[in-house]
Amino acid sequence: MKIVGLSGSLRAASINSRLLRTAASLAPANIEVSIFKGLGELPLFNPDLEARQPASVATFFGAVAEADALLIASPEYAHGVTGTIKNALDWLVGFQPFASKCVAVVNTSPRARHADEALRETLKTMAALIVEPASISIPLLGAGLDESMMLSTPAIATAILRSLRAIQHAVASRCDPSAAPLIGMPT
Numbered sequence: 001m002k003i004v005g006l007s008g009s010l011r012a013a014s015i016n017s018r019l020l021r022t023a024a025s026l027a028p029a030n031i032e033v034s035i036f037k038g039l040g041e042l043p044l045f046n047p048d049l050e051a052r053q054p055a056s057v058a059t060f061f062g063a064v065a066e067a068d069a070l071l072i073a074s075p076e077y078a079h080g081v082t083g084t085i086k087n088a089l090d091w092l093v094g095f096q097p098f099a100s101k102c103v104a105v106v107n108t109s110p111r112a113r114h115a116d117e118a119l120r121e122t123l124k125t126m127a128a129l130i131v132e133p134a135s136i137s138i139p140l141l142g143a144g145l146d147e148s149m150m151l152s153t154p155a156i157a158t159a160i161l162r163s164l165r166a167i168q169h170a171v172a173s174r175c176d177p178s179a180a181p182l183i184g185m186p187t
């Protein structure tokens with residue numbers, strides 16, 4: 001199963017990108033997590049550009065189409081989502097394979113509730129299926145952890161792995177919210 005991670009931050013030392021890279025390292029053999037690194041290359045969304053699809057957009061569409069699920073980690077900027085993630089999502093509004101895609105949202109700063117709510121509202125409007133058991137809040141802001149530290153912190157590693165398993169479960173049950181809950185999920 002393929003999960004594509006999208007980070008809403010372009011910062012080299014981004015906590016959100018670090019979390020996604022940690023998820024990629026932790027993924028068990030039957031789950032592949034890759035991080036799409038081209039969000040910063042997408043032009044600002046303009047419906048006039050949709051017909052001639054710039055190369056960076058075509059690459060993004062290809063990655064999204066191939067993904068069984070998306071894992072989004074994005075910071076809050078001025079009580080909203082970042083321009084990076086909003087621009088990426090705007091490109092996906094008219095992209096049919098995005099509709100009904102399983103999407104998990106990881107919030108690395110529990111105080112950032114405005115962005116979390118706004119992101120969820122946008123995703124629901126775009127007909128994404130938010131995987132609630134996989135959409136978690138991990139307080140990483142200010143913790144100063146790099147990937148190796150996240151990997152060696154049991155509470156963080158376990159939370160990420162549980163999120164991946166919950167995505168896998170949701171994909172297997174076609175993101176049906178009424179599907180049997182995960183019980184005794186292996187970690």
Ligand SMILES: Cc1cc2nc3c(=O)[nH]c(=O)nc-3n(C[C@H](O)[C@H](O)[C@H](O)COP(=O)(O)O)c2cc1C
Nearest residue numbers: 009011013014015016017075076077078079111112
């Ligand atoms: C321009 C800007 C605006 C921000 N606005 C908020 C905000 O409204 N609320 C908040 O909780 N944090 C805010 N922050 C803090 C970021 O969310 C925080 O630094 C986060 O870790 C950045 O994510 P990153 O490490 O993945 O780049 C802001 C940071 C920047 C650079």
